[in-house]
Amino acid sequence: MTEPVFEHFAAEQARLRRDTVGDIFQRSYVDAIASGDPFDSPTEFMRRFDAYTNPSRSRGFELVVAYLDGTPAGQTWGWPLNPGAAWWGGLHLDDGDQSEFTRETGERTFALSEIMVCAEHTGRGLARALHQELLGGRPEQRATLLVEPDNDRAYAAYRKWGWVRVGWLRPSWESAPTFDVLIHNLPL
Structure with missing residues (x-):
């Protein structure tokens, strides 16, 4: 694989790249x-992106776009969870004290919300490179992500990269599926 070039964007800058974000989603x-699942429609995806990058709630949001030969080929993003984060709404832990597990300070947990690689670039290590680029220098203690239990390819990659399942939840987004909740200690 050609070495990717990465660009990092805060929420305001990410909103200016909305067309690129949408294009990568549709190619991934x-x-x-x-x-035909409504949750996976481009319109609903971009509605969620707009909510994530809303200036009133996007503290610490970071988008990383990977370019191969000058063309956007993948992206990932996330943000640190604030106290009372909605991220944990509906969480069912496999084990442990839920109130302690979900206690956020704004510096404890980084939520990796999306990681995607355009179909024509899959299987070349770009997802792993994006993962490392976003999480490699994070100051938080841990990271979390949500994965559909039947997404075998993603699940296998996450396990290989050191992620472990801690429970499940169904986000409040309309038509959202039930996800497994994974955790990874930081730094990577």
């Missing part, structure tokens, strides 16, 4: 979009 989630 081809099968999911074709399934």
Whole structure:
């Protein structure tokens, strides 16, 4: 694989790249979009992106875009969880004290919300490179992400990268599926 070039953007800068974000999504989630699931529609995806980058709630948001030969080829983003974060709404832990687990300070947990690679670039290590680029220098103690339990390819990659399942939840987004909740200690 050609070495990717990465660009990092805060929320305000990410909003200016909305077309690039949407294009990468559509080139990455081809099968999911074709399934007709409302949650995976480009319109709903961009509605969520707009909410994540809303200036009133986007403290610490970071988008990383990977370019191969000058063309956007993948992206990832996330943000640190603030006290009372909605991220943990509906969480069912496999083990442990839920109130302690979900206690956030704004510096404890980084939520990795999305990681995607355009279909024509999959299988070349770009997802791992994006993962490392976003999380490699994070100051938080841990990171969390949500994965659909039947997404075997993503699940296998996350386990290989050191993520472990701690429970499950269904986000409040309309038509959202149930996800497994994974955790990874930082630094990577």
